[in-house]
Amino acid sequence: MEIFDSHGRACDPGAPLTARAASMSKSSIPVVDIFAGAGGLGEGFEALGGGNRFHVALSAEMDRHAVQTLRTRAFFRSFPNGEAPRSYYQYLRGERSAPWTDDTRKMWDAAAHRACQLELGRIDHDRYLDERIAAIAEDAKRRQRPWVLVGGPPCQAFSLVGRARNRGIADYVPENDGRHFLYQHYLHILARHKPAAFVLENVKGMLSSQVGGAHIFKAIFDQLHLPGGANGPRYRIEPLVKPTGSGWQPKDFIVRGERLGLPQTRHRVILIGVRSDVPSITPLADDHEPVHLSQMLRGVPELRSSSTTEKIDSWPRFAARCLAQCSDYAKDVDTATAKHLKSLVPQVRDGLDLGTGGRWMEWFEAPRYPKHLHALMRDPKVDGMVQHETRPHMTRDLLRYAYAAAFAQVHDRSPRGAQEFPADLHPKHRSWASAKAFVDRFKVQRSEAPSSTITSHLAKDGHYFIHPDPTQMRSLTVREAGRLQTFPDNFLFEGPAGAQRRQVGNAVPPWLGHQVASVLSNVLS
Template sequence: MDIFAGAGGLGDGFEAYGRGQEESGPFTVSLSAEMDPHAVDTLRTRAFYRSFSAPDVPRSYYDYAAGRRAVPWTEDTEQVWRQASNRACQLKLGDKADDRTLDERIRQIAAGAERRNLPWVLVGGPPCQAFSLVGRARNRGNRAYVPEADDRFYLYEHYLKILSRHRPAAFVLENVKGMLSTKIDGHTLFEEIFESLHRPGGRSGPRYRIVPVVQSGRQDGDWQPKDFLVRSERLGMPQTRHRVILLGIRDDIPNHIKPLMELDSAPTVGEMIFGLPELRSGSTDTPISSWSSFAPKLLAECSRIARPFDRETAKHLRLMSSIAGLGDDPGTGGPWIAGRVAGKLPTHLAQFIRDPRLHGVIQHEARSHMKSDLMRYAFAAAFAQIHDRSPKGAKEFPEELHPEHKSWGAPNRFVDRFKVQRANWPSSTVTSHLAKDGHYFIHPDPLQVRSLTVREAARLQTFPDNYIFEGKAGAQRKQVGNAVPPWLGHQIAGVIHQALK
């Protein structure tokens, strides 16, 4: 059961574990609870997909993904849709009525599992805005902000109540690394949560052994807070996403956890997204009647501006301008692009992400930007190709490309404002800021002059290509940015399965 489920990345990773072409895996998401309505719609659509083995997913699902149908089910599969929809609930934890509803749903499902002698697992990540380093920095600027009065600090208590009342065999609690250093009333929040999870409900509650997901080299009981920090790029993911993950096994289950081993290398941005169709941005303030005319002029102008500032980047931009007008207009993409998807994904992710029945790409559409931002994107992407890093704020942008922002030139401000996701490295952390302006997620190809699409961000998060995010583009980006990478969930599922089976 997945609470604070978001778009369902953690739960989907569990369902994907051990799932073959013809059979289901050992885990089924029986309940997802989430308060965002768009994410709930996403959870329902995905629950419908997961109701079938891979070859039996109905054609109607793929027609829906391609925009050829208004709904993913037909008359023949409507009952399956209703059952799948019932597994995803729009609930806000902390609301008394919703808390009662969730408690009753969990009680029913847990009782059914107990009758069948099946262990069940609670997973989830309480919303992390109050714990995140960025959120705390923002809150410090608000004189009226009182941490002890912020309800978001205490959402984990709902998690504790579920553990206490319903005693799952295991649990997974995920949150941002800022949890390790957050303090309330002078106490470290992580230590308080860690101790509470050992004995949720106090003396009368269940007891859990809490262990790190990743091998630390320390003995059981000697864990340090940093042992619970999981670095995604060291577990085969194309992203430097660092999260705290607490894994608990009920004390009466004698089996030991075998933690994951870190890897020496990680997939890169280029490996994950360069096989997708090339696109280009649209412009919000300058009509583009011909990309073959517009792009060379934009890159040449950018080269002229850069020449007295950075000759190597300017030279590279001049080269890009000479080839920008060649070939057909790539277009800005769309909700569906038919055709075969090229490129070769990393071996361990290829089968997990690709779907040979999809025959196209969903939700791969570039957003439009002001021409001035397109100039900054072009400069930043070319700079990154020359210097193997993004330009750092005002000091490394030509003055003509400085945005009209009163704090732009202040020391140590906006140093990552225009961040390129370099092709030969894992991406930076994909966040919900993706929904706002895209400046932190610039495509590495200067010829495409754009930010990442929903599908590209989803690939960096290791979502399968057939994963449909519901809602408008902004809601889709927010869901992708807030999600737990499914490939991480897949690996955690393997750790727990070995202990429970």
């Protein structure tokens, strides 16, 4: 079976690089990103030093929409020092059907070659990936440059939610779930091609996941040291963050994103492997001041949801009615929230007739990001917001969002379970009032705190990602979630809305990739 690039054309493992790509490989360190998703890890690497320190030579991903995103981003990154052509920004705004012109078509074709749709575990796909990596490794050796392998295998088999779901499957056997063993693709690549360093990212549940009564983390950790056995390369596995004690423990590999300046409470396992002939990295101190949601969403145009169950002719009238109704519902549960909801009614009744956004929205106020994120996220050529569009919800959910957001403004937390929700707003879920129900089924993202972890659940509904303003009655947009994930203003997620949300939720935040790149850059000289 042939392998296809993001254009749908058959790939040639030995296809020549463009002049720009060749010049990048002379002066920068190539990165191979497998299980790449939307490319958050690679984005962080390429952002270091304006793209002059690392470049992503190959991204491998099985989701076709994510591959389209990787292709578009590879094209943007093909130009030095952020000098992407005008056509790219026109494409960003929806003014063109493609980001390239006749003059940049070769750059576009080369970008497509660097983003391949591959499903690791399929023999033909594995063979093709092996050939591509062999060519990259050989080119790096010839130029006397190191190269780096990065990626995050799918986490459903390791995550706490995924494991709970698997336990509900009558004939589920962990030993037969291939997702537990996708890390073995790393072992093959490490053993055969011997990169100077590697990065493996996964969920915290990896530390406690068991297969056949044995902890999977220990097996992964031990095998990554000697991926090819006694005759293969040797790696030291080192933590990104300074350990708290004298000896390393599994918990020392947990990175708490909010302590590194990420605007969300994202806790992940990050394993950094350096080959035995490479110096040890200097771990980072995780003592950064928290970055709040309000700092990331400054100047964002206000939006409102549309309803799937009724037509909204006037948002001021509709919103005033909903808030008054919520206030009445709340009286028997929380009088303070009921009073707050009532006080908002005149504000929305006399306010703007908000829209639902779109592919491109001009802003009235340019974003002012925290200092450490400004260079990563801000592009002065971008004078608006791409993909800032709300998703529709049924009116009952809009009422729940309004109540939950108002409750959070009063109590500085989301309402927990059935006992803190008005009976009239209880969803018709059989598990809603049970002891096993999720107490945070409706979670508000608070303005003056980091967001909760952005996850792929974003693609299913907005219940975990409710906007903090009760007058907007909506969940976060793709662009807002992308900002909390630290994707730059000029980053475009390809595909339909659901695919965009899934990509944002599954991504490694570029800021975390940038942090990893910074410690590796110091030792890969």
